[in-house]
Amino acid sequence: MKQEELTGSTDGKLLQEQKKKKSNKISTFIIGMLIGVSVYSAIENGFEFFTFFPLIIAYFFFRQQKKDQA
Structure with a gap:
């Protein structure tokens, strides 16, 4: 998050981040x-x-991580 966004955020939003x-x-x-x-x-x-098999599982973790970032 940018500095401007952090100063205006609530405590709940900061904990979620x-x-x-x-x-x-x-x-x-x-x-x-x-x-x-x-x-x-x-x-x-x-x-x-x-x-x-581990690469397939890693792909699903990677895809979920990208969804969380968006």
Whole structure:
């Protein structure tokens, strides 16, 4: 949010923005973990269904994160 928007906001709106930012940090961490698991699986076992499964789940987290930002 811009500085002008922050000064005119209510406490409830500021708390809601803080929750969104915390949620985005958690989502980003989960996406990173899922990509890491997928890369590790590809290195150890080659490419198979379970290599791409974490990437599919990460895509849904990423899509939800983009919806929350809009």
